[in-house]
Amino acid sequence: EIVLTQSPGTLSLSPGERATLSCRASQSxxxxxxxxxxxxPGQAPRLLIYGASSRATGIPDRFSGSGSGTDFTLTISRLxxxxxxxxxxxxxxxxxxxxxxxxxxxxx
Amino acid sequence: xxxxxxxxAEVKKPGESLKISCKxxxxxxTNYWIAWVRQMPGKGLEWMGIIYPGDSDTRxxxxxxxxxxxxxxxxxxxxxxxxxxxxxxxSAMYYCARHxxxxxxxxxxxxxxxxxxxxxxx
Numbered sequence: 001e002i003v004l005t006q007s008p009g010t011l012s013l014s015p016g017e018r019a020t021l022s023c024r025a026s027q028s029x030x031x032x033x034x035x036x037x038x039x040x041p042g043q044a045p046r047l048l049i050y051g052a053s054s055r056a057t058g059i060p061d062r063f064s065g066s067g068s069g070t071d072f073t074l075t076i077s078r079l080x081x082x083x084x085x086x087x088x089x090x091x092x093x094x095x096x097x098x099x100x101x102x103x104x105x106x107x108x
Numbered sequence: 109x110x111x112x113x114x115x116x117a118e119v120k121k122p123g124e125s126l127k128i129s130c131k132x133x134x135x136x137x138t139n140y141w142i143a144w145v146r147q148m149p150g151k152g153l154e155w156m157g158i159i160y161p162g163d164s165d166t167r168x169x170x171x172x173x174x175x176x177x178x179x180x181x182x183x184x185x186x187x188x189x190x191x192x193x194x195x196x197x198x199s200a201m202y203y204c205a206r207h208x209x210x211x212x213x214x215x216x217x218x219x220x221x222x223x224x225x226x227x228x229x230x
């Protein structure tokens with residue numbers, strides 16, 4: 001069973017700054033089956049990135065994903081006020097699939 | 109337009125049973141895996157299990173195996189999550205989510221339901 005850890009737990013930044021979020025897996029994630037989701041209060045999660053680096057439909061290009069094996073990164077190049085939210089990584093390459101504990105990006 | 113519409117909020121007592129639903133529309137319901145995800149108050153997302161409505165192939169997280177039952181009725185394009193005997197610790201928001209690629213168990217969740225809040229309290 002693959003366990004995901006995310007760091008930092010909370011990231012305090014200002015609009016316009018760059019955000020770098022990390023997701024580490026306890027075992028290699030097969031075929032880069034790693035996704036990132038954004039969740040705002042009172043809303044369902046939204047898919048941002050799949051296959052470690054492919055943006056989902058309609059996702060702005062300020063969001064980018066990278067990594068392979070056990071180490072993955074979500075980068076938001078310039079934070080927009082609407083980007084302050086919780087971000088989860090998920091591995092979907094092996095069963096049981098799993099989510100990381102999340103990183104909260106809040107306004108500094 | 110792909111939509112997943114979940115049943116409404118539920119308030120139950122410990123020991124009662126519950127079945128919540130997720131109706132898919134705008135796509136071929138039988139061809140995509142559907143997952144159930146738990147979110148306890150103020151906490152993160154937990155993968156509970158998945159079902160392929162085409163043949164009802166079902167997989168569970170070890171954490172939820174034996175605690176819940178996932179099923180689907182393809183004739184009405186609806187997936188279900190049910191409990192036979194609820195506990196207070198089952199109080200949570202439950203989301204259904206559809207995989208992004210047809211037939212592929214290894215794909216991300218491109219579409220989500222709005223969530224069903226289950227409250228279990230005596």
